[in-house]
Amino acid sequence: MCQSFILQSRKKGSCTFNQVVFGREWPLPSWLYGESDVTEGYDERAGEYTIDVQVKNRLFGTLFTYKSRFTERVSTYE
Numbered sequence: 001m002c003q004s005f006i007l008q009s010r011k012k013g014s015c016t017f018n019q020v021v022f023g024r025e026w027p028l029p030s031w032l033y034g035e036s037d038v039t040e041g042y043d044e045r046a047g048e049y050t051i052d053v054q055v056k057n058r059l060f061g062t063l064f065t066y067k068s069r070f071t072e073r074v075s076t077y078e
Contacts, residue, residue: 031057031058031059032057033057034055034056034057034063035055035056035057035058036053036054036055036056037053037054037056038051038052038053039051039052039053040052043069046069047071048069048070048071049069049070049071049072050068050069051066051067051068051069051070052065052066052067053065053066053067
């Protein structure tokens with residue numbers, strides 16, 4: 001079977017997955033969707049960007065979480 005998945009970002013942080021089988025899109029049932037809450041920010045005192053991600057499914061509960069801090073680094077290529 002030839003298949004792939006298409007991920008699309010939607011408003012309010014949610015994502016939509018569609019399954020492509022034999023070149024045709026087949027939407028997954030809504031109970032398989034994950035709803036995400038993403039909070040991004042900048043901590044001026046620490047000089048770091050912050051991100052906190054939570055992905056939940058209405059049947060399975062929390063699928064995964066991710067929390068991180070990072071700094072920006074600009075590289076020039078010559």
